[in-house]
Amino acid sequence: MTEKLLTCVECPRGCQITVTLDDGKVVSVVGNFCPRGKVYAENECVNPKRVVTSTMNSDIGVLVPVRTDKPVLKANIFDVMKKINATTCKTPIKLGDVIIANIDGDANLIASKTVK
Amino acid sequence: MKNYDLVVVGGGPAGMAAAVAAFDAGVKNILIIERDTKLGGVLNQCVHNGFGLTRFKENLAGPEYAEKFSDEVEKRDIDVMLSTMVLEVGADKTVTAMNSEYGVFTLKPMAIILAMGCRERSKGALNIAGARSAGIYSAGTAQRYVNIEGYLPGKNVVILGSGDIGLIMARRMTLEGAKVHAVCEIMPFSSGLKRNIVQCLDDFGIPLYLNHTIVDIQGKERVTGVTIAEVNPVDKKPIKGTEIHFDCDTVLFSVGLIPENELTKNAGIPMSPRTKGAIVNQYRETDVEGIFACGNVLHVHDLVDFASEEAEIAGRSAYEYISGKLNKEKTVNLINGANIGYVLPQKITVPSGDVKVFFRVTNVFKNVTFKVKDGDEVVISKKKLTVAPGEMETIVLKSDLLSANKSGNITIELEAQND
Structure with missing residues (x-):
């Protein structure tokens, strides 16, 4: 049995979570204030994931803020960035529009702003 | 130019939330003055996520959070002047501003909400x-x-x-x-x-x-x-x-960030050296009646969600003030005691409802007890495992506790146990 100490990144509360692992498998999660913390801690021990936020060029020269609608594998963050920086999006764009579908697994890249 | 009942200085998250709350409470002639070319303030450049978890239970990027509020402003009959700089706010509740359309002009609303935000220490x-x-x-x-x-x-x-x-x-x-x-x-x-x-x-x-x-x-x-x-x-x-x-x-x-209070100081509004913002009561009303302050111009918040919440208090209170309903019989002073950096509001006027008080500690401590005192008498005691100056603390003071206050002062202090 091993213990792992984590800081949850789901919200600014930043819960200090203790995960107990047995042969790489999560046995218990203690210290999370909400259910999101449990999911975060389990993922963090097996397959860490993060939401990627950035900006993308548009056809009118204005930067459009974008983000993934789900966390993507931490190991793939720079691949996601490459795809974002290789793309120019077409305006008009509404907040929440999918700009690149399935940018990583089932995560889509969406606009975090309306640009007319 | 139109006569406004309420002028909100600043169109960032606090200004927008204050205007919407004031409108919904019943103020009908509202103007937001913003110096940038669009509403939203600093949120427009905060493309990272982490916004809105408290308020919307969603993990939003900054521009998304801003758009939710600018949509609400747009839905209502609230006037917005963009690319307009406020030059002076007067204690007689005047607002002098300037833009390329009207030149320099002065407004005389019934109430003013200051929501200019903060800027970075250089x-x-x-x-x-x-x-x-x-x-x-x-x-x-x-x-x-x-x-x-x-x-x-x-x-x-x-x-x-x-x-x-x-x-x-x-x-x-x-x-x-x-x-x-x-x-x-x-x-x-x-x-x-x-x-x-x-x-x-x-x-x-x-x-x-x-x-x-x-x-x-x-x-x-x-x-x-x-x-x-x-x-x-x-x-x-x-x-x-x-x-x-x-x-x-x-x-x-x-x-670090410093509240941007040149207008406030020039108006002669008493300031707190601790928050670097105006001294306010629970309505977020400054010592000049009818002038309110909210958001990061009042004190630097950890989360925009809390700035919005505070702005709504100011917005609703501006309505109460305009309609003559702000009832102030007695004032209780809130004092930051041992290990507390600041307390906000600094004053509570009684009668009041329950008042949520915000405060920051001065250092990182473990196993602490917060004590709320009326004079020397401890009226609330609350334990916490860890505290840090970067994380705002809150405590709710119940209405009956406030009206029963004997000493005229309420002190919040932190007692840290030695390891």
Whole structure:
């Protein structure tokens, strides 16, 4: 049995979570204030994931803020960035529009702003 | 020009939330004055997520959070003047502003809400030794370059100060291809949120040097390097022999935010040296009746969600004031006791409802007890495992506790147990 100490990144509360692992498998999660913390801690021990936020060029020269609608594998963050920086999006764009579908697994890249 | 009942100075998250709340409470002639070309304030450049978790139970990017509020402003009959600079606010409730359409003009509303936000402390405020070469930015300026203008201000970066904007920019510049060599923090703890240490520094292997500061910046035209050194934790003086040098082309400063209160001070509104904002009662009304303040101009918030919540208090209170319903019989002063940096509001007028009080501690403590005292008598006692100055604390003072107050003062203090 091993213990792992984590800081949850789901919200600014930043819960200090203790995960107990047995042969790489999560046995218990203690210290999370909400259910999101449990999911975060389990993922963090097996397959860490993060939401990627950035900006993308548009056809009118204005930067459009974008983000993934789900966390993507931490190991793939720079691949996601490459795809974002290789793309120019077409305006008009509404907040929440999918700009690149399935940018990583089932995560889509969406606009975090309306640009007319 | 139209006569307004309420003028809101600033169209960031606080200004928008205050205007919407005032409108919904019943104020019908509202004007928001904003100096930028669009509403939203600093949220427009905060493309990272983490906004709205408290308020919307969603993890939003800054522009998304702003758009939710600007949509609400648009839906209502609230006037907005963009690209308009307020020059002066008078204690007689006048607002003098200027834009290219009307020139200089003066409004005389029944109430004013100040929501000008804050700005970054600059390098000049720090007395850092070394060259004054190009490549030195505040973290927020770099954020604007990267996220709005589309420029990467440098490729090899050292960041002074571990405030949240600095941490966010460490990640942002790394994602865009820059190498962030170090974040150094003069204090023994980070002033940023723990989650940002994890997801902005640890995730990318960026080292955080606590108890360190910049002792030299090199470079004649452009920054070529930075020397940092460990400081004595007591007097904060650099310790000889601990210097570390980094070759870099960019230095970012993330050393705190200061409420932007020139208008407030010029109006003669009494200020708190602790919050660097106006002194207010629970309605967020300043000592000048009918002038309210909210958001980061009042005190720097950790989360925009809390700034919005505060702005709504100011908005609703402006309505109560305009309609003559603000009832003030007695004032109870709130005092920051041992180990408490500030308390807000600084005053509570009674009768009141339950009042949520915000306060910051002065240092990192473990196993603490917060005590609320009426004179010498402890009326509330609350335990907490860990506290830090970067994280705002709250306590609710019940209506009956306030009306039963005998001493005229309520003191909030922190008792820390020794390990």
